[in-house]
Amino acid sequence: MSVLLIEAFHGGSHKQLMDLLQEELQDDCVLYTLPAKKWHWKARTAALYFMQTVPASANYRILFASSVLNLAELTALRPDLGKLKKVLYFHENQLAYPVQKCQERDFQYGYNQILSWFMPEHKLAHLEKVIGVKRNGDAYHPEGLPGQQKSSALMKNSNTHCESGLCEAQPGLYTTQHEGLPSPLTVPARLNTSEASESANPCQEEDKEHLTFNLSHILSGPDYQQRPLHIAWPHRWEHDKDPETFFKVLLKLKEKDLPFHVSVLGEAFTEIPDIFSEAKKVLGSSVLHWGYLPSKDDYFRALCMADVVISTAKHEFFGVAMVEAVYCGCYPLCPKALVYPEIFPAEYLYSTPEQLFKRLQNFCKRPDTVRKHLYKGETAGFSWAVLGSKFRSLLAAEPREDL
Incomplete structure (x- = not known):
C-alpha cells in the first residue's frame, strides 16, 4: 500500500476518480474518506480528522488528495506524511467560484487551496525552468492561461497541459476532471x-x-x-x-x-x-x-x-x-x-x-x-483507457528531491 489516497468529500466526481484509482492500483493503495456532506466543514476540518485516522506507515510513498483537503494543515499535523511525494487534484478553483448572494466572500476556502500548493523558492525556480512559468511581481502564472485557472496551473509538469500532469499535451487544453470515459x-x-x-x-x-x-x-x-x-x-x-x-x-x-x-x-x-x-x-x-x-x-x-x-x-x-x-x-x-x-x-x-x-x-x-x-x-x-496509464505512471514514480 504505497499510495495513500485521501478524499475529504467522497461523492460525485471526487468519488468517481478515487474509485477508478482504487481499481487501477488495487492492492497498492489505501483510501481514507469523509462523506460528501457539509462541504464547507470538510474543507475546514478534514485535516484534523485525517491526522487522527490515517495510521502511520513506512510503506507510503505518495499522497494523492483532492484540494478540498487543506494539505498544508495535514502535513503540518503529520510530519511523516509531509515527507511523501504529494499530488493535489483540483476539481474547482475556490478563488473564482461564483457566489450565490451579494455578500462578502469567505476567502478561507481559496486560502486553503493557496496554502496547499504554495511552493518554496527553489521549487518555483524548478517550475520556471521546466514549464515556462513566468514571474508577475510576486505571482507565478503560466503563459496563455485564462485568469480563472492560473491558481491551479502550477500543478502541471513539463510534458502536459493538465493539472497534476495527468494527460498528454494537447493544444490549449488545461483541465482537471479527467475521470474515465470509454469509447x-x-x-x-x-x-x-x-x-x-x-x-x-x-x-x-x-x-x-x-x-x-x-x-x-x-x-x-x-x-x-x-x-x-x-x-x-x-x-x-x-x-x-x-x-x-x-x-x-x-x-x-x-x-x-x-x-x-x-x-x-x-x-x-x-x-x-x-x-x-x-x-x-x-x-x-x-x-x-x-x-x-x-x-x-x-x-x-x-x-x-x-x-x-x-x-x-x-x-x-x-x-x-x-x-x-x-x-x-x-x-x-x-x-x-x-x-x-x-x-x-x-x-x-x-x-x-x-x-x-x-x-x-x-x-x-x-x-x-x-x-x-x-x-x-x-x-x-x-478516455480512461488513455488516462489510466498516465495515472499509473504518475503514482508509480519514485520521489525525487525536486518534487
Whole structure:
C-alpha cells in the first residue's frame, strides 16, 4: 500500500476518480474518506480528522488528495506524511467560484487551496525552468492561461497541459476532471456520471420510472425521426451551473410554441433553486424526465436518447457530464468561456443566452440536422483507457528531491 489516497468529500466526481484509482492500483493503495456532506466543514476540518485516522506507515510513498483537503494543515499535523511525494487534484478553483448572494466572500476556502500548493523558492525556480512559468511581481502564472485557472496551473509538469500532469499535451487544453470515459460503444457499461453520488435526492424519487417508459415509447415509435428535439441538462441543481439561464431560454422556446422535449438530470441537494419547481410547472408536457438517476445505465440511456446537451455553467474546470453526453451522441452547446473553448470546437460554443436561444430555435424547427450531425471535436484523450496509464505512471514514480 504505497499510495495513500485521501478524499475529504467522497461523492460525485471526487468519488468517481478515487474509485477508478482504487481499481487501477488495487492492492497498492489505501483510501481514507469523509462523506460528501457539509462541504464547507470538510474543507475546514478534514485535516484534523485525517491526522487522527490515517495510521502511520513506512510503506507510503505518495499522497494523492483532492484540494478540498487543506494539505498544508495535514502535513503540518503529520510530519511523516509531509515527507511523501504529494499530488493535489483540483476539481474547482475556490478563488473564482461564483457566489450565490451579494455578500462578502469567505476567502478561507481559496486560502486553503493557496496554502496547499504554495511552493518554496527553489521549487518555483524548478517550475520556471521546466514549464515556462513566468514571474508577475510576486505571482507565478503560466503563459496563455485564462485568469480563472492560473491558481491551479502550477500543478502541471513539463510534458502536459493538465493539472497534476495527468494527460498528454494537447493544444490549449488545461483541465482537471479527467475521470474515465470509454469509447462510445461501451458507454452504458463503463462510464460514471460526474454529477452523481450514491443516493438519490428524495425529492426526485417520484420520476424514476417516468424516463424509461417515455424513452422506450419514443424509440419504438414509427415517427422516431419526426419527434421533437430532445434537450438534456445533466448538471447539479445548484447556482454555479446557472439553471436560471437555461430555463429562461427553454421558457422562451415554449412561448414561441416551438416543439421540444427536455430531460433535466443531475443531483439535487438540500437547497434547490426555486427556478426548478417554477420551470417544471410551465414546461408541463415538454418534460420527459425530471431528476437524478442513481442507475448509470438509466443515466446514459437518457443521454443516448437526447439530441442536444446544454451547459450554462458559470464555473467549470472540465465538465465531465458534457463530454459524457458527447460520447452518447449529443450535440453540445457550451458557453464560449471557462474551459469549454479548450475542449469543444467553436461551432459548439455560444456567447450570450440570445445566441443559445437562436441555436435551439433552429434545432427545434429542424431536429434532423442535429440527429445527422457527426461531432467534429476530439475526445479520445479523455478516455480512461488513455488516462489510466498516465495515472499509473504518475503514482508509480519514485520521489525525487525536486518534487
